[in-house]
Amino acid sequence: MTMNRRQMLATGAAALAMGSGLRAARAAGVSADAINIGMHLDLSGPTASSMPMLRNATELAFGQANAAGGVHGRQINMIVEDNAGQPQQAVRAVQKLIRSDEVFALHNSFGSGPNAATMGLATGAGVVVFAPWAASAVMHQVSGNSPLLFTTVQNYNTTTQRALERVIPEWGVERPGVIYMEGPYGDLIRAGVNPALESLGMSTAEEAAYRPGEIDFSSQVARMRAAGVDLIIAGTIIRETVAVMAEVKKLDWDVKVLCAIPGRSTMVAQLGGADTEGLYGIGGWQLHGAETSNAEAQAFISAYQEAYGTMPDENAANAYSYTNWFLSALRGAGEDLTSDSFVAAARASGHNDFTTYTEQTFVDNHAMPEMVSIDRVVDGTWEQQIAPF
């Protein structure tokens, strides 16, 4: 076994030195009865509290596949490492996963910085990277458009642009304003807002930035109001979306607020209560609550609750959905699982379940089409206003 591993590493190194074009089909982490899959999450950093959902849902999907006999007789062995939300720790985690655990693929790993820092390392070593939770376009750019990288997370810029180009004429908006976060997320949102407005022959009436961690949005909302804005485009995440809406309600101001994909979360509607009533959001996937009528979603929710005792959120649902897509690509690769056969199978695969709006396939290794819906909070839950387009 050791000899085998050494040889494999040696051939891998030699192939790397010769150039990527000649890389031998590598199947590290795949043995007769097991496949090693790595996952790195922010278990001890700023977003640690939302990680159990990702880990549990991924574990659940793999567990179900294993219980059903595995993938072509191989059991999935999932290895979770901590990236602490920091690129340097992520590099260590991925080095361990690649060099020590010899994983076949990295799947559902979390964080833009951590994924960006480790992308070259992983794809360079011939490891498949599936569904990184990070800005998809940036990931492809960092990997040098590696064929081994498959992204499933919607691009916030293109989805925001798509939604705005639809609703601004439909709602008759004349003076849109933007509240955005300083940082990569805000950059992405503005990269969607600006071209959308440009194509409509408009420009923003007001822009206001906030710093990550800020909780008071009175000045940003006041600036919007002073500029006579008639649509606030909120490039905000959970807590900030609630805070913006609370401020709007406090001023008793009748203005439309539209948040981007991360803000259209069940948690926003729950946290905000009366404050978030009437908030519009751009939706990138189907939401399911406990009372959902979708059989697939019900099966997932009850299986999750049975295993972990809590109600899964939308991140869990997405992680579960991505994992099932990953599993179907693994099955499609056949008995002879190598990174090449996986890439071919993933490119040929399609995916449609209780989270997606329509059948998705990989176009240039990114899940397409990126459909969006426009939802609105009514009585504490998101209701679809404009069907996915």
Next chain:
Amino acid sequence: MRFDYHTRYRQGFALLRHRSDWLSYGLLAAALLALPMLASTYLVGELGYVFILCIASMGLMALTGFTGQVSLGHASFVAIGAYAHAWLMAQGVPFAASLPLAALISAAAGLVVGIPAIRVSGLYLAMVTLAFAIVVEQIIGMWRGVTGGYMGMMVETPQLLGLSLGSPRVFYYVCLFVAALVLLALANLMRSGIGRAFTGVRDSEAAAYALGIEVNRVKVGAFGLSAGITGLAGGLMAHHIGYLTPDAFTLLLSLDLVLMVVIGGIGSLRGAILGAVLISLLPNAVAALKSLLPAAMARQTGLEIFVAGLVLALFVLFEPTGLNGRWLKLRALIESFPLYRRDMFRRQKTYMKSERNR
């Protein structure tokens, strides 16, 4: 027991005073040099990172440990070093020139921060450095042309004399070489006049001033030196990460560096290294610990932070002199085995509050 019999003045402050020191450090060096031949690639990569943190930790030690100035913003010097190095390499500057240049740029930034250090000290200095770190993080995010903004920038694979330094084993030697160089430089500096001036300023500014030491210059100089060394670590860190984004250099890294210096033992280079080794391997230890814990506990997130906090609290409570102090006691116990007195290290009455730092 060992009694020194010096026949020359210089023997009193030789770096390695005894033959046994030569032997043990020689063995350590040989082991570190031979390790990449024997160990797995994973372990070699991990140790390379540990060396980078050792350099950064020694950089902060030069400031906090030697001149008694606090800094909560040292991650910004790591960032400046990393970005400067990556940018210079992107402009075609060779690795061997770019790394020292990055250190110089970082040192220049350190001098700028050092100027307020003349006027403020203690908690206020900590605040100034913290503010500086926040400003640097913002500048990195905004200055897209050079740093790539929040989207980040790619770091080129280092090359030296046409040889790629990209492989973990080769990079291990680069990190080891730089770490050894910094260690030797600082150890020598500390037994020179400048080093004595550093210690003088730390223990009593008034006394140092009375003895003709230019206190202000020493303070600013220490900042520059510390920032330069930390920037050197940053340059190597850039290669470790491979793709730079501002979230690699947050307050968490600054706090990690402070932890290393405090847990290692303020005022000693050995402490800086021991602290860096302990803090950088703590996540691995926690990961190993998790497999022994019951599933319900092992699945908790944030265990790493809890353990790091616990280790710090235990050190502050039971071993304020840090790992270095514990090591010195252990060594004294072994050397004087049957004759060890329990009160050997009991603190004597001190007359100046600064003597706490000794």
